[in-house]
Amino acid sequence: MAAGDQLTEAVLMLAKATKYPDIMTAQAVLGLTNLGNRIAAAEKLNKWIRVSFTQLIGVKDAEKTASGIVGSASETFTRFMKAGVLGAFCCETSIPLDLEGKQLLIFGMDRERRDVVGPLVATVLHMIVTRNVAKRRKDPLVVAIDELPTLYLPTLVQWLNENREDGLAVTLGFQNLVQLEKTYGRELARAILGACATKAIFNPQEYEAARMFSDFLGDEEIQYKQKSRNRGGGKASTTISEQDRTRKLFEPSQFLRLPPGKCVLINPGFVSQGEAAIPIQQTIKIPKADIQTTEASEALWDKIHKRLVQRSPQHIPTTKDLEKRRDLVEAMLPEPKAPVNSAFPDPSGLIDKYSSLL
Template identity: 50%
Template structure:
């Protein structure tokens, strides 16, 4: 989730430290996981350990800001505390098992493959950031190049405001040619604007060429959709009678006026299942994306599929749980990682000077 109240210095510095810790954690082989990252961050004299260790040159550069702030204990404490928030929220018995061990998620999503991401409502605040990161990286990887043999990547996001995907508006506008196909759902514009901001929310709405606008249940959203549809011109004839000169006469004139194509109050009165449908394929000789007022009817076939899925779902979940590689880490697992951190990053016996070493030319060549 994006934090709207993130500190201007400690926020970015904490993010940089998080990145550096993750880069270092990947060097721990079979112990490269969240537990090891948390063990590094919580280790005694962490900065002295890191500055005294023989680190990969690129990893040392990633720690550069932390090393340059080593002389200020308060600054270091602020940066470390910000980064620690990212890892400590996962260090709970019931959630840690989801992020430790070998993943079963495919890096390349091929035809007839589906990944279901879900948020545990009880642990949403803890799980959402990492789950969103995994979702973001999965999508970005699979649309990095044009999907020729794999078919389109269909990304269906219900209750969109519950997660924050910073590149979503770019995918919608720029990645259609690579095979990205988004199906988004949200309750009203107020929810979307709260997490994505007003301008980005409008960009997301505009990038979705096909729209199903149901009753938003909120006046501002209804007004937005009403203005989005625009006005229509109405021509009518006006007749007036006069009795001047003792003879009655009738005068007829043609007048025009405009009115909202669909008033905001009409949106708020839409019953369940009825919506305004907009699609570029519905057009006439003069206009495209002509809006239609439709009642969405679910056929018996689709209804039968839903009932079948509900009957089989729990059985499927239990069967997959039996074959799951997920394990609940124990105190022994944490102790092993703490010992591994102590072995790889021992506390130096002599004082270590603060600062960042320049990246040696030989070290740079070895990485290229």
């Protein structure tokens, strides 16, 4: 693990143990001058949290190295220190951590702040899904992700391949293959596609993707008869021969000509003549009742949105909140009057001390 990442983890552990366990506290810790010496001098600091600061304490006397590590970790939190973003990640969450029965949890991202919010949304989604499929579920957990390339989920392939038997059902949507490969890489993008048993392939709007899907569907064998006539010796004869040849089941150009609403649908349940996952060309029809419900919901949204904002437990951070956290970390980690030369505690001693708890 890089030194900056290690410090980020240590700061989060420290913030979690305080009165204000949030990003503002973590950033306040990183904003302290001479952080390495402060940590080394904090005798009352939890020993396990102190262990996480090993690298920083080890280079505390090398000012440039220590500043580089702190700067790297601080960059992680600085992007979230914006008035319009910070409130979503501070104070007590209203998100249910354990999803059971008929519960609906919706994640959304502000398009203007996607680069800032995206990593945290992906982290929260990752933690909730992982927590809820840690053991076999009584009720299925359905995870539907649209515009998949906007989020990087490192364990997505694992969800698709391994957690299916635990009750996880995943639906993924993306515009084209190029976007997916840009976020996940070529090999991982192929692994994601391969792990999805049911596929609805609409017009990809891009030739390379259309060619890949065409190759995926494979070829079909067709038989045709060829008739020829010969004249010889004053007599006419007719010869009929049968020939076999192969052709693409669905040409790339056919994918690029698919109109809106029409797709090639692949499902393991489509069985014919002993073969499974037979692709079919299908027009997706949206029921009129669903269209009417959507229009009614859009008409009511502005009115309902105002009520939801009023009911929201989300707290908008103020300058006073920042000052509280600054005072807290200053009191918790006061700057020592002289450089600290105390050796870092031997981790083996910690194991001996806490072995009864393991």
